[in-house]
Amino acid sequence: MIEIKDNIYYVGVNDRNKELFEGLWPLPNGVSYNSYLIVDEKVCLVDTVEVDFFMPYIKNIKEVIGNRKIDYLVINHMEPDHSGAIELIRKYYPEIKIVANKKTFGMIEGFYGITTNEVEVKNGSKLSLGRHELNFVLTPMVHWPETMVTLDTTSNVLFSGDAFGCFGALNGGIIDSDINCDTFWLEMVRYYSNIVGKYGVPVQNALKKLEGVQLDYICSTHGPVWHEHISKVIDIYDRLSRYETEEGIVICYGTMYGNTERMAEVIARAASQAGIKNIVMYNVSKTHHSYILRDIFRYRALIVGAPTYNAGLYHEMEVLLSEIAGKDIKNRHYIGWFGSYAWAGKAVERIHHWNETKLKFEAVGTPVEMKQSLKEDSYAQCEALGRAMAERLKQDR
Numbered sequence: 001m002i003e004i005k006d007n008i009y010y011v012g013v014n015d016r017n018k019e020l021f022e023g024l025w026p027l028p029n030g031v032s033y034n035s036y037l038i039v040d041e042k043v044c045l046v047d048t049v050e051v052d053f054f055m056p057y058i059k060n061i062k063e064v065i066g067n068r069k070i071d072y073l074v075i076n077h078m079e080p081d082h083s084g085a086i087e088l089i090r091k092y093y094p095e096i097k098i099v100a101n102k103k104t105f106g107m108i109e110g111f112y113g114i115t116t117n118e119v120e121v122k123n124g125s126k127l128s129l130g131r132h133e134l135n136f137v138l139t140p141m142v143h144w145p146e147t148m149v150t151l152d153t154t155s156n157v158l159f160s161g162d163a164f165g166c167f168g169a170l171n172g173g174i175i176d177s178d179i180n181c182d183t184f185w186l187e188m189v190r191y192y193s194n195i196v197g198k199y200g201v202p203v204q205n206a207l208k209k210l211e212g213v214q215l216d217y218i219c220s221t222h223g224p225v226w227h228e229h230i231s232k233v234i235d236i237y238d239r240l241s242r243y244e245t246e247e248g249i250v251i252c253y254g255t256m257y258g259n260t261e262r263m264a265e266v267i268a269r270a271a272s273q274a275g276i277k278n279i280v281m282y283n284v285s286k287t288h289h290s291y292i293l294r295d296i297f298r299y300r301a302l303i304v305g306a307p308t309y310n311a312g313l314y315h316e317m318e319v320l321l322s323e324i325a326g327k328d329i330k331n332r333h334y335i336g337w338f339g340s341y342a343w344a345g346k347a348v349e350r351i352h353h354w355n356e357t358k359l360k361f362e363a364v365g366t367p368v369e370m371k372q373s374l375k376e377d378s379y380a381q382c383e384a385l386g387r388a389m390a391e392r393l394k395q396d397r
């Protein structure tokens with residue numbers, strides 16, 4: 001039995017089996033589906049877990065309340081990794097009342113065919129469990145339209161849904177003060193950039209609604225319960241949702257036979273010699289775009305390059321550029337690019353088109369188009385591109 005505070009219990013589960021979250025994002029350290037139980041005159045469950053984990057989940061619940069019934073189920077977010085167990089919970093607790101907002105109920109009917117035992121709440125609605133008072137705050141599009149958060153104003157505990165969430169299973173410790181959190185910080189940036197990244201403005205709106213609220217614990221639906229590091233966690237989400245970046249360059253390249261990779265090496269070396277310390281490089285065929293997106297959210301500059309392939313752009317680079325475009329990254333980001341070909345180049349033109357029509361980052365330096373292999377002139381052009389990006393970054397110091 002894991003008590004967080006004042007009869008608020010953790011009843012979540014860990015998933016160390018799934019390869020890809022949402023079928024898209026790698027989970028090298030697993031993921032947790034967090035759910036919470038508030039035990040008072042009324043018993044209230046906050047969010048559920050992915051349905052595959054129902055048996056360990058119900059055991060966690062029974063360990064806390066035995067045969068007592070559950071009065072309320074608060075649904076902050078309808079994504080199936082949290083709403084998936086609603087139907088089974090209703091089978092175990094037929095009288096349970098679902099507490100949610102209007103949009104959520106539309107989805108509950110759509111996903112699960114449930115239309116009864118509903119308590120509708122609006123922004124600012126309150127629900128008393130006895131000693132614990134719950135306050136509901138609607139936070140639409142963080143990152144689905146029905147999203148809300150629930151604040152326990154008696155204990156200053158925020159049940160934040162996916163907000164402030166993080167990849168990584170919970171290996172014994174649940175609350176951050178009991179865990180070495182080193183591995184979680186970068187995974188939080190990856191989680192944010194991959195899952196929530198597109199919705200910076202709604203995240204900012206949600207953060208404004210929570211401004212000035214006294215918080216002792218943030219109980220999100222993935223990753224550790226935040227207590228000791230609350231201000232750090234809020235700061236990370238704040239900076240990411242404002243698309244704030246540090247000085248640094250992400251260099252991504254596609255390559256089949258190494259010629260384009262060699263261009264990337266020259267560019268990186270020139271940027272380093274010009275004084276940039278944060279330079280990360282990825283072969284797009286080797287590193288999953290999940291990690292590349294994470295670093296694009298961390299560093300201000302991006303340099304991409306790839307070969308021409310069947311009169312187009314090397315496919316893996318197309319995928320990466322479309323992923324970046326899908327995140328709708330606002331604010332200041334710089335881009336430079338390069339490409340190669342053997343008889344009729346298309347790669348450079350195609351990357352230019354991506355930036356003009358979708359990415360709209362500030363173009364820096366002169367794009368380099370190399371025929372077949374690196375020679376004196378293309379070597380110098382690559383150096384110039386790396387230097388130009390370094391100088392652009394240094395102007396912001």
Ligand SMILES: Cc1cc2nc3c(=O)[nH]c(=O)nc-3n(C[C@H](O)[C@H](O)[C@H](O)COP(=O)(O)O)c2cc1C
Pocket residue numbers: 254255256257258259260261307308309310311312340341342343344345346371372373
């Ligand atoms: C399957 C395949 C298709 C290619 N298609 C084109 C093409 O349409 N136009 C072109 O100029 N070069 C094309 N190339 C040549 C490569 O773009 C060129 O050799 C490039 O420099 C390879 O870069 P790399 O050494 O980094 O793999 C193709 C190469 C391969 C293997």
